[in-house]
Amino acid sequence: MSSSFLSRRIKRTSDLLKVGASDQVSEYEERFQSLKGLHDRLLSDFIVSDFSFQGAYGTAEELFGSSRVRFAGVDGTMYSRPLFDLMIFFGGAYAATGTIEFRKDLKPVVKYDSKLLKEGAGVSSVVPIYINEVPDVDQTFFDLEEPGELSVSRPLVDATIINNATIANWIMTFAEYYLAYKLIVDPDKNIRILLMDRALSAERASLLYDTSKRELWKAKGSLIGYKVDDVSIDVNDLAYGRYCIRNQALGLPPARADYLRYAIVYLVEERGPLSLSEICEALGIKDDRRVKRVERYVKASLKEGYFEEKSSKYSISPRYVDTWERLKKLVTVLGDRFFYEGKGGEASTNRMKIMKDGKEHWLTTLDIAFLTLFCLYMIVEECWKRKILFIGLTKDTAARDFKRQLIPILQNQGILRGTLTAEEFE
Numbered sequence: 001m002s003s004s005f006l007s008r009r010i011k012r013t014s015d016l017l018k019v020g021a022s023d024q025v026s027e028y029e030e031r032f033q034s035l036k037g038l039h040d041r042l043l044s045d046f047i048v049s050d051f052s053f054q055g056a057y058g059t060a061e062e063l064f065g066s067s068r069v070r071f072a073g074v075d076g077t078m079y080s081r082p083l084f085d086l087m088i089f090f091g092g093a094y095a096a097t098g099t100i101e102f103r104k105d106l107k108p109v110v111k112y113d114s115k116l117l118k119e120g121a122g123v124s125s126v127v128p129i130y131i132n133e134v135p136d137v138d139q140t141f142f143d144l145e146e147p148g149e150l151s152v153s154r155p156l157v158d159a160t161i162i163n164n165a166t167i168a169n170w171i172m173t174f175a176e177y178y179l180a181y182k183l184i185v186d187p188d189k190n191i192r193i194l195l196m197d198r199a200l201s202a203e204r205a206s207l208l209y210d211t212s213k214r215e216l217w218k219a220k221g222s223l224i225g226y227k228v229d230d231v232s233i234d235v236n237d238l239a240y241g242r243y244c245i246r247n248q249a250l251g252l253p254p255a256r257a258d259y260l261r262y263a264i265v266y267l268v269e270e271r272g273p274l275s276l277s278e279i280c281e282a283l284g285i286k287d288d289r290r291v292k293r294v295e296r297y298v299k300a301s302l303k304e305g306y307f308e309e310k311s312s313k314y315s316i317s318p319r320y321v322d323t324w325e326r327l328k329k330l331v332t333v334l335g336d337r338f339f340y341e342g343k344g345g346e347a348s349t350n351r352m353k354i355m356k357d358g359k360e361h362w363l364t365t366l367d368i369a370f371l372t373l374f375c376l377y378m379i380v381e382e383c384w385k386r387k388i389l390f391i392g393l394t395k396d397t398a399a400r401d402f403k404r405q406l407i408p409i410l411q412n413q414g415i416l417r418g419t420l421t422a423e424e425f426e
Protein backbone atom coordinates (compact mmCIF):
# COMPACT_ATOMS: atom_id res chain seq x y z
CA MET A 1 0.00 0.00 0.00
CA SER A 2 1.42 3.39 -0.93
CA SER A 3 2.04 5.83 1.89
CA SER A 4 -0.38 8.68 2.37
CA PHE A 5 0.42 12.33 1.70
CA LEU A 6 0.43 13.05 5.45
CA SER A 7 2.84 10.21 6.28
CA ARG A 8 5.23 11.35 3.50
CA ARG A 9 5.25 14.87 4.93
CA ILE A 10 5.91 13.58 8.44
CA LYS A 11 8.77 11.37 7.15
CA ARG A 12 10.31 14.30 5.26
CA THR A 13 10.09 16.51 8.33
CA SER A 14 11.66 13.76 10.44
CA ASP A 15 14.52 13.30 7.96
CA LEU A 16 15.21 17.05 7.85
CA LEU A 17 15.23 17.23 11.64
CA LYS A 18 17.57 14.23 11.89
CA VAL A 19 20.04 15.62 9.35
CA GLY A 20 19.99 19.08 10.91
CA ALA A 21 20.48 17.75 14.42
CA SER A 22 23.35 15.50 13.29
CA ASP A 23 25.14 18.46 11.71
CA GLN A 24 24.74 20.52 14.90
CA VAL A 25 26.06 17.69 17.08
CA SER A 26 29.07 17.17 14.81
CA GLU A 27 29.85 20.89 14.80
CA TYR A 28 29.55 20.99 18.60
CA GLU A 29 32.01 18.09 18.95
CA GLU A 30 34.54 19.90 16.73
CA ARG A 31 34.21 23.10 18.75
CA PHE A 32 34.53 21.19 22.00
CA GLN A 33 37.76 19.50 20.85
CA SER A 34 39.19 22.92 19.92
CA LEU A 35 38.16 24.36 23.27
CA LYS A 36 39.87 21.50 25.14
CA GLY A 37 43.11 22.45 23.40
CA LEU A 38 42.74 26.09 24.53
CA HIS A 39 42.37 25.28 28.22
CA ASP A 40 46.07 25.12 29.06
CA ARG A 41 46.92 28.02 26.73
CA LEU A 42 44.15 30.40 27.77
CA LEU A 43 41.41 29.43 30.19
CA SER A 44 43.72 28.15 32.93
CA ASP A 45 45.08 31.70 33.34
CA PHE A 46 41.65 32.85 34.50
CA ILE A 47 41.38 30.28 37.31
CA VAL A 48 42.97 31.54 40.54
CA SER A 49 44.13 28.60 42.62
CA ASP A 50 47.37 29.83 44.21
CA PHE A 51 45.93 32.29 46.75
CA SER A 52 47.24 32.44 50.31
CA PHE A 53 45.37 29.95 52.50
CA GLN A 54 46.67 31.74 55.60
CA GLY A 55 45.45 35.09 54.24
CA ALA A 56 42.01 33.71 53.46
CA TYR A 57 41.80 32.15 56.93
CA GLY A 58 42.80 35.42 58.62
CA THR A 59 40.35 37.45 56.53
CA ALA A 60 37.51 35.07 57.41
CA GLU A 61 38.34 35.31 61.12
CA GLU A 62 38.45 39.12 60.93
CA LEU A 63 35.30 39.60 58.84
CA PHE A 64 33.08 36.78 60.10
CA GLY A 65 34.56 36.09 63.51
CA SER A 66 34.88 32.45 62.54
CA SER A 67 36.73 30.29 60.03
CA ARG A 68 33.59 28.22 59.40
CA VAL A 69 30.75 30.13 57.75
CA ARG A 70 27.40 29.45 56.13
CA PHE A 71 26.74 30.53 52.55
CA ALA A 72 23.74 30.77 50.23
CA GLY A 73 23.64 31.05 46.45
CA VAL A 74 20.43 32.42 44.91
CA ASP A 75 19.30 31.96 41.31
CA GLY A 76 15.97 32.42 39.58
CA THR A 77 13.77 30.91 36.94
CA MET A 78 10.84 32.20 34.94
CA TYR A 79 8.19 30.99 32.53
CA SER A 80 5.44 32.59 30.47
CA ARG A 81 2.91 31.01 28.16
CA PRO A 82 -0.37 32.01 26.51
CA LEU A 83 -3.42 30.00 27.49
CA PHE A 84 -6.55 30.86 25.53
CA ASP A 85 -7.15 34.57 26.30
CA LEU A 86 -4.74 34.53 29.26
CA MET A 87 -1.02 34.90 29.73
CA ILE A 88 0.42 32.78 32.53
CA PHE A 89 3.51 34.32 34.15
CA PHE A 90 5.66 32.33 36.56
CA GLY A 91 8.70 33.60 38.41
CA GLY A 92 10.67 32.11 41.26
CA ALA A 93 14.01 31.93 43.02
CA TYR A 94 15.78 29.12 44.81
CA ALA A 95 18.81 28.89 47.05
CA ALA A 96 21.61 26.38 47.42
CA THR A 97 23.14 26.52 50.90
CA GLY A 98 26.15 25.04 52.59
CA THR A 99 29.27 25.67 54.65
CA ILE A 100 32.75 26.94 53.83
CA GLU A 101 35.55 26.04 56.24
CA PHE A 102 38.72 28.11 55.86
CA ARG A 103 41.96 26.41 56.93
CA LYS A 104 45.38 27.92 57.71
CA ASP A 105 47.56 25.70 55.54
CA LEU A 106 45.10 23.94 53.25
CA LYS A 107 42.46 24.82 50.67
CA PRO A 108 39.03 25.83 52.03
CA VAL A 109 36.51 23.01 52.19
CA VAL A 110 33.07 23.63 50.66
CA LYS A 111 30.17 21.41 51.69
CA TYR A 112 26.65 21.71 50.29
CA ASP A 113 23.68 20.86 52.46
CA SER A 114 22.71 17.29 51.66
CA LYS A 115 18.98 17.78 52.22
CA LEU A 116 18.66 20.57 49.68
CA LEU A 117 15.53 19.21 47.99
CA LYS A 118 13.73 18.76 51.31
CA GLU A 119 15.01 21.76 53.26
CA GLY A 120 16.18 24.16 50.55
CA ALA A 121 14.76 27.66 50.47
CA GLY A 122 12.71 28.95 47.57
CA VAL A 123 9.94 31.36 46.67
CA SER A 124 7.73 31.56 43.60
CA SER A 125 4.54 33.05 42.29
CA VAL A 126 2.30 32.51 39.29
CA VAL A 127 0.12 35.25 37.86
CA PRO A 128 -2.59 34.88 35.19
CA ILE A 129 -3.43 38.05 33.24
CA TYR A 130 -5.76 38.54 30.28
CA ILE A 131 -3.68 39.33 27.20
CA ASN A 132 -5.50 42.62 26.61
CA GLU A 133 -4.60 43.73 30.16
CA VAL A 134 -0.87 42.98 29.87
CA PRO A 135 0.00 46.41 28.32
CA ASP A 136 -1.57 48.06 31.38
CA VAL A 137 0.70 46.07 33.70
CA ASP A 138 3.97 45.74 31.76
CA GLN A 139 6.07 48.90 31.48
CA THR A 140 7.59 47.57 28.25
CA PHE A 141 4.48 48.96 26.57
CA PHE A 142 4.21 52.21 28.55
CA ASP A 143 6.39 54.13 26.09
CA LEU A 144 3.80 53.55 23.37
CA GLU A 145 1.50 56.13 24.89
CA GLU A 146 1.56 59.24 26.99
CA PRO A 147 0.32 59.02 30.61
CA GLY A 148 -3.46 59.17 30.60
CA GLU A 149 -3.69 58.99 26.81
CA LEU A 150 -4.31 56.13 24.40
CA SER A 151 -2.02 55.80 21.42
CA VAL A 152 -3.55 54.67 18.13
CA SER A 153 -0.38 55.03 16.08
CA ARG A 154 1.13 51.69 17.15
CA PRO A 155 -1.62 49.15 17.72
CA LEU A 156 -0.68 46.03 19.69
CA VAL A 157 -1.64 42.63 18.41
CA ASP A 158 -1.64 39.54 20.62
CA ALA A 159 1.59 38.21 19.14
CA THR A 160 3.40 41.47 19.95
CA ILE A 161 2.20 41.36 23.55
CA ILE A 162 3.06 37.69 24.01
CA ASN A 163 6.55 38.02 22.53
CA ASN A 164 7.54 41.19 24.40
CA ALA A 165 5.96 40.81 27.83
CA THR A 166 8.51 41.01 30.67
CA ILE A 167 6.25 40.36 33.66
CA ALA A 168 7.70 36.89 34.34
CA ASN A 169 11.22 38.32 34.32
CA TRP A 170 10.25 41.03 36.82
CA ILE A 171 8.60 38.52 39.14
CA MET A 172 11.74 36.36 38.99
CA THR A 173 14.03 39.34 39.66
CA PHE A 174 12.03 40.46 42.69
CA ALA A 175 11.89 36.85 43.89
CA GLU A 176 15.69 36.54 43.80
CA TYR A 177 16.27 39.68 45.84
CA TYR A 178 13.44 39.00 48.26
CA LEU A 179 14.61 35.44 48.92
CA ALA A 180 18.15 36.71 49.49
CA TYR A 181 16.84 39.27 51.97
CA LYS A 182 14.76 36.69 53.86
CA LEU A 183 17.78 34.37 54.07
CA ILE A 184 20.19 36.91 55.56
CA VAL A 185 17.75 38.23 58.18
CA ASP A 186 16.87 34.73 59.38
CA PRO A 187 18.98 34.08 62.53
CA ASP A 188 18.51 30.33 62.14
CA LYS A 189 20.14 30.39 58.68
CA ASN A 190 23.12 32.49 59.86
CA ILE A 191 24.18 33.24 56.27
CA ARG A 192 27.53 35.07 56.12
CA ILE A 193 28.31 34.79 52.39
CA LEU A 194 25.57 35.63 49.90
CA LEU A 195 26.00 34.82 46.21
CA MET A 196 23.63 36.07 43.51
CA ASP A 197 23.50 35.56 39.77
CA ARG A 198 23.52 39.31 39.19
CA ALA A 199 26.00 42.06 38.31
CA LEU A 200 25.09 44.13 41.35
CA SER A 201 26.39 47.56 40.33
CA ALA A 202 24.90 47.26 36.85
CA GLU A 203 21.68 45.96 38.37
CA ARG A 204 21.33 49.04 40.55
CA ALA A 205 21.96 51.36 37.60
CA SER A 206 19.37 49.45 35.57
CA LEU A 207 16.76 49.67 38.34
CA LEU A 208 17.39 53.40 38.75
CA TYR A 209 16.79 53.80 35.03
CA ASP A 210 13.63 51.67 35.11
CA THR A 211 12.20 53.93 37.85
CA SER A 212 13.44 57.25 36.48
CA LYS A 213 10.33 58.53 34.67
CA ARG A 214 8.44 60.49 37.32
CA GLU A 215 5.49 61.16 35.07
CA LEU A 216 4.74 57.43 35.08
CA TRP A 217 4.88 56.91 38.87
CA LYS A 218 1.30 57.90 39.42
CA ALA A 219 -0.13 57.39 35.94
CA LYS A 220 1.22 53.84 35.51
CA GLY A 221 1.92 52.68 39.06
CA SER A 222 -0.15 51.62 42.03
CA LEU A 223 2.23 52.18 44.95
CA ILE A 224 1.30 55.85 45.31
CA GLY A 225 -1.69 56.00 47.63
CA TYR A 226 -1.09 52.51 49.06
CA LYS A 227 -1.17 52.74 52.86
CA VAL A 228 1.53 51.42 55.17
CA ASP A 229 0.83 51.94 58.88
CA ASP A 230 -2.10 54.17 57.85
CA VAL A 231 0.21 56.51 55.92
CA SER A 232 -0.18 56.69 52.15
CA ILE A 233 2.93 56.29 50.02
CA ASP A 234 3.49 59.44 47.97
CA VAL A 235 5.84 60.69 45.26
CA ASN A 236 8.32 62.03 47.80
CA ASP A 237 8.54 58.62 49.49
CA LEU A 238 9.43 56.90 46.22
CA ALA A 239 11.95 59.59 45.27
CA TYR A 240 13.49 59.36 48.76
CA GLY A 241 13.87 55.58 48.47
CA ARG A 242 15.49 55.53 45.00
CA TYR A 243 18.84 56.75 46.38
CA CYS A 244 18.56 55.51 49.95
CA ILE A 245 21.81 53.59 50.20
CA ARG A 246 23.40 55.37 53.15
CA ASN A 247 26.72 54.82 54.87
CA GLN A 248 28.55 57.73 56.49
CA ALA A 249 31.83 55.82 56.78
CA LEU A 250 31.83 55.18 53.02
CA GLY A 251 30.54 58.65 52.13
CA LEU A 252 27.30 57.33 50.65
CA PRO A 253 25.45 58.80 48.95
CA PRO A 254 28.14 61.11 47.51
CA ALA A 255 27.42 64.83 47.41
CA ARG A 256 27.50 65.08 43.63
CA ALA A 257 25.45 64.59 40.47
CA ASP A 258 21.97 63.13 40.98
CA TYR A 259 22.89 61.99 44.48
CA LEU A 260 23.39 65.52 45.81
CA ARG A 261 19.69 66.24 46.21
CA TYR A 262 19.16 63.25 48.49
CA ALA A 263 22.52 63.54 50.23
CA ILE A 264 21.17 66.89 51.47
CA VAL A 265 17.86 65.37 52.59
CA TYR A 266 19.57 62.49 54.44
CA LEU A 267 22.05 64.88 56.08
CA VAL A 268 19.31 67.16 57.40
CA GLU A 269 17.39 64.11 58.60
CA GLU A 270 20.42 62.84 60.53
CA ARG A 271 21.82 66.13 61.91
CA GLY A 272 19.19 68.83 61.45
CA PRO A 273 18.18 71.54 61.97
CA LEU A 274 20.92 73.00 59.76
CA SER A 275 21.45 76.29 57.97
CA LEU A 276 22.49 76.47 54.32
CA SER A 277 26.11 77.19 55.26
CA GLU A 278 26.15 74.29 57.74
CA ILE A 279 24.81 71.95 55.06
CA CYS A 280 27.55 73.01 52.64
CA GLU A 281 30.23 72.68 55.31
CA ALA A 282 29.06 69.19 56.29
CA LEU A 283 29.11 68.09 52.62
CA GLY A 284 32.50 69.70 51.97
CA ILE A 285 31.08 72.09 49.37
CA LYS A 286 32.94 75.42 48.98
CA ASP A 287 32.76 76.25 45.30
CA ASP A 288 30.25 79.07 44.65
CA ARG A 289 28.63 77.23 41.75
CA ARG A 290 28.03 74.12 43.86
CA VAL A 291 26.82 76.22 46.80
CA LYS A 292 24.17 77.76 44.56
CA ARG A 293 23.16 74.28 43.46
CA VAL A 294 22.77 73.21 47.09
CA GLU A 295 20.65 76.32 47.75
CA ARG A 296 18.44 75.46 44.78
CA TYR A 297 17.93 71.89 46.05
CA VAL A 298 17.20 73.08 49.58
CA LYS A 299 14.50 75.43 48.30
CA ALA A 300 13.04 72.66 46.14
CA SER A 301 12.97 70.29 49.14
CA LEU A 302 11.25 72.98 51.18
CA LYS A 303 8.64 73.52 48.45
CA GLU A 304 7.99 69.78 48.02
CA GLY A 305 7.54 69.23 51.73
CA TYR A 306 10.69 67.36 52.67
CA PHE A 307 11.91 70.29 54.82
CA GLU A 308 10.49 72.73 57.31
CA GLU A 309 12.18 76.11 57.85
CA LYS A 310 12.57 77.99 61.12
CA SER A 311 15.03 80.81 61.82
CA SER A 312 16.87 80.15 58.54
CA LYS A 313 17.47 76.55 59.56
CA TYR A 314 16.04 73.50 57.85
CA SER A 315 14.74 70.33 59.47
CA ILE A 316 13.12 67.23 58.05
CA SER A 317 9.34 67.25 57.93
CA PRO A 318 7.80 64.85 60.50
CA ARG A 319 5.95 63.23 57.58
CA TYR A 320 9.22 61.88 56.17
CA VAL A 321 11.14 61.04 59.34
CA ASP A 322 10.31 57.35 59.04
CA THR A 323 10.04 57.10 55.24
CA TRP A 324 12.76 54.45 54.89
CA GLU A 325 11.25 52.24 57.59
CA ARG A 326 7.87 52.59 55.89
CA LEU A 327 9.34 51.64 52.50
CA LYS A 328 11.03 48.59 54.00
CA LYS A 329 7.73 47.49 55.45
CA LEU A 330 6.11 48.07 52.05
CA VAL A 331 8.62 45.64 50.51
CA THR A 332 8.06 42.96 53.14
CA VAL A 333 4.27 43.27 53.06
CA LEU A 334 4.06 42.99 49.27
CA GLY A 335 6.91 40.48 49.11
CA ASP A 336 5.10 38.17 51.54
CA ARG A 337 1.96 38.70 49.52
CA PHE A 338 3.72 37.70 46.29
CA PHE A 339 5.58 34.67 47.54
CA TYR A 340 4.09 33.34 50.77
CA GLU A 341 0.65 31.82 51.02
CA GLY A 342 -1.69 33.52 53.48
CA LYS A 343 0.69 36.42 54.20
CA GLY A 344 0.86 40.02 53.14
CA GLY A 345 -2.48 41.27 54.38
CA GLU A 346 -5.24 41.11 51.81
CA ALA A 347 -6.51 37.78 50.52
CA SER A 348 -6.92 38.47 46.81
CA THR A 349 -6.76 35.53 44.42
CA ASN A 350 -4.28 37.37 42.17
CA ARG A 351 -0.91 38.14 43.75
CA MET A 352 -0.33 41.17 41.53
CA LYS A 353 -3.42 42.98 42.74
CA ILE A 354 -3.55 45.17 45.83
CA MET A 355 -6.39 46.91 47.60
CA LYS A 356 -6.24 50.70 47.54
CA ASP A 357 -9.08 53.03 48.43
CA GLY A 358 -11.43 50.04 48.59
CA LYS A 359 -10.64 48.94 45.03
CA GLU A 360 -8.33 46.37 43.46
CA HIS A 361 -5.38 47.73 41.48
CA TRP A 362 -2.78 45.93 39.40
CA LEU A 363 0.81 46.17 40.57
CA THR A 364 2.72 47.04 37.41
CA THR A 365 6.27 46.10 36.53
CA LEU A 366 7.16 49.71 37.38
CA ASP A 367 5.96 49.03 40.93
CA ILE A 368 7.96 45.79 41.03
CA ALA A 369 11.04 47.69 39.86
CA PHE A 370 10.67 50.02 42.85
CA LEU A 371 10.20 47.08 45.23
CA THR A 372 13.26 45.34 43.78
CA LEU A 373 15.43 48.46 44.06
CA PHE A 374 14.38 49.02 47.68
CA CYS A 375 14.97 45.33 48.42
CA LEU A 376 18.51 45.58 47.00
CA TYR A 377 19.20 48.48 49.38
CA MET A 378 17.74 46.49 52.26
CA ILE A 379 20.12 43.63 51.47
CA VAL A 380 23.14 45.94 51.34
CA GLU A 381 22.07 47.57 54.60
CA GLU A 382 21.76 44.19 56.35
CA CYS A 383 25.09 43.02 54.91
CA TRP A 384 26.83 46.06 56.39
CA LYS A 385 25.09 45.54 59.72
CA ARG A 386 25.71 41.77 59.97
CA LYS A 387 29.14 41.63 58.24
CA ILE A 388 27.88 39.52 55.36
CA LEU A 389 29.97 39.20 52.20
CA PHE A 390 27.67 40.03 49.27
CA ILE A 391 28.95 38.79 45.89
CA GLY A 392 27.40 39.13 42.45
CA LEU A 393 28.37 36.49 39.88
CA THR A 394 27.49 36.71 36.21
CA LYS A 395 27.88 34.39 33.27
CA ASP A 396 28.03 35.18 29.58
CA THR A 397 26.29 32.17 28.05
CA ALA A 398 27.01 33.17 24.46
CA ALA A 399 30.61 34.25 25.39
CA ARG A 400 30.25 37.37 23.22
CA ASP A 401 31.70 39.85 25.73
CA PHE A 402 34.40 37.35 26.71
CA LYS A 403 35.46 36.69 23.11
CA ARG A 404 34.92 40.07 21.48
CA GLN A 405 36.03 42.42 24.25
CA LEU A 406 37.86 40.90 27.22
CA ILE A 407 40.27 38.57 25.42
CA PRO A 408 41.26 41.05 22.65
CA ILE A 409 41.90 43.78 25.25
CA LEU A 410 44.02 41.46 27.39
CA GLN A 411 45.93 40.29 24.34
CA ASN A 412 46.56 43.83 23.05
CA GLN A 413 47.86 44.87 26.47
CA GLY A 414 50.19 41.89 26.63
CA ILE A 415 48.53 40.48 29.74
CA LEU A 416 47.89 37.02 28.29
CA ARG A 417 50.83 34.62 28.51
CA GLY A 418 50.26 32.89 25.18
CA THR A 419 49.23 34.08 21.75
CA LEU A 420 46.03 33.08 20.00
CA THR A 421 45.12 33.50 16.38
CA ALA A 422 41.84 34.87 15.10
CA GLU A 423 41.13 31.47 13.55
CA GLU A 424 41.41 29.79 16.94
CA PHE A 425 38.91 32.25 18.39
CA GLU A 426 36.43 31.47 15.67
